[in-house]
Amino acid sequence: MNDVVDKYIEIFSKLKTDRGKHRWSSLTCHGAPHKPLLLLSLMDGFAQGLLVEPFIVPSQALLETFNQYWSRIMPRGKTTSMAYPFPRLKSDGFWERVPHPGYDPVTDYNVSSMVQLRKIYAGARMDQELFTLFCLPETRERLRGVLINTYFAPEIRPLLVEQGHVNQAAYDYSQTLLKIAESQGLFETETDRHKKVRDQGFRKAIVTLYDHRCALCGIKLLTPEGHTIVDAAHIVPWSRSHDDRPVNGLCLCKLCHWSFDEGLMGVSKNYEVLVSKKAGFDSNMPGHIFTLTDRPIFKPDKERFWPEQASLAWHRKEKFS
Numbered sequence: 001m002n003d004v005v006d007k008y009i010e011i012f013s014k015l016k017t018d019r020g021k022h023r024w025s026s027l028t029c030h031g032a033p034h035k036p037l038l039l040l041s042l043m044d045g046f047a048q049g050l051l052v053e054p055f056i057v058p059s060q061a062l063l064e065t066f067n068q069y070w071s072r073i074m075p076r077g078k079t080t081s082m083a084y085p086f087p088r089l090k091s092d093g094f095w096e097r098v099p100h101p102g103y104d105p106v107t108d109y110n111v112s113s114m115v116q117l118r119k120i121y122a123g124a125r126m127d128q129e130l131f132t133l134f135c136l137p138e139t140r141e142r143l144r145g146v147l148i149n150t151y152f153a154p155e156i157r158p159l160l161v162e163q164g165h166v167n168q169a170a171y172d173y174s175q176t177l178l179k180i181a182e183s184q185g186l187f188e189t190e191t192d193r194h195k196k197v198r199d200q201g202f203r204k205a206i207v208t209l210y211d212h213r214c215a216l217c218g219i220k221l222l223t224p225e226g227h228t229i230v231d232a233a234h235i236v237p238w239s240r241s242h243d244d245r246p247v248n249g250l251c252l253c254k255l256c257h258w259s260f261d262e263g264l265m266g267v268s269k270n271y272e273v274l275v276s277k278k279a280g281f282d283s284n285m286p287g288h289i290f291t292l293t294d295r296p297i298f299k300p301d302k303e304r305f306w307p308e309q310a311s312l313a314w315h316r317k318e319k320f321s
């Protein structure tokens with residue numbers, strides 16, 4: 001077993017990555033961070049029990065984790081795609097790409113977007129040995145350490161370690177929110193880390209329940225790169241309610257979220273969209289807002305997760321006008 005661990009420590013410390021002082025800063029040791037970040041994301045998937053077999057599908061959950069690591073350490077505005085590292089891990093010798101029927105398994109297709117990746121590849125199969133290591137918490141931790149210490153500068157290593165912990169805790173928190181009715185008081189005193197866990201966990205629970213669809217206008221836009229137009233909004237703000245139960249949440253697009261928080265939109269007793277007359281005074285407000293009046297809102301499938309009437313009534317009384 002130790003031989004296998006040593007073998008992968010060696011492989012993980014010599015990943016074939018794009019290197020160049022002008023392309024990559026000292027923060028990532030002048031190398032492309034894609035492969036190490038994808039491997040960290042995979043290990044998170046195993047830790048959460050989302051990945052349970054050696055065949056890896058480029059799922060939305062994996063994409064979100066990868067994007068979270070990326071945005072945590074890369075400069076704002078520098079975007080990327082998980083499509084770069086996913087097929088290219090093949091060159092490191094522990095990962096076989098599995099194309100859809102009709103595509104040649106040997107050809108090195110040029111893939112630079114998730115659309116292309118999903119069109120050509122069903123997924124990838126990792127070595128049984130590595131799969132075994134990824135299933136064990138102790139070996140995951142060792143391999144995580146190798147990646148973080150090899151490919152990232154000392155000043156950003158703690159961010160990656162923390163993001164791993166936040167990912168795990170946020171996942172656990174979202175599962176708790178989906179299982180229990182009561183979430184108040186989970187965190188007595190809130191640290192920055194608690195806030196990240198709470199935000200990320202609450203968001204995960206809400207966007208899952210609403211399947212990435214805005215409750216008020218019904219828009220659903222999920223880009224192939226895993227970005228979504230919706231936010232998880234508290235009906236009674238967290239600062240006031242400390243209530244992360246999904247029944248105090250709504251999945252809202254950016255425009256509806258802003259309009260809801262400003263009191264320009266609300267939800268009636270019968271779960272219909274309310275649009276404030278005040279919205280009409282602003283000629284910049286998009287006209288489609290008014291066509292939503294009295295339309296039923298989009299709710300989660302299970303009634304126990306529908307927005308709570310008490311929270312909606314608070315919003316109508318305190319915010320909507």
Ligand SMILES: [Zn+2]
Pocket residue numbers: 214215216217218219252253254255256257
């Ligand atoms: Zn909307």
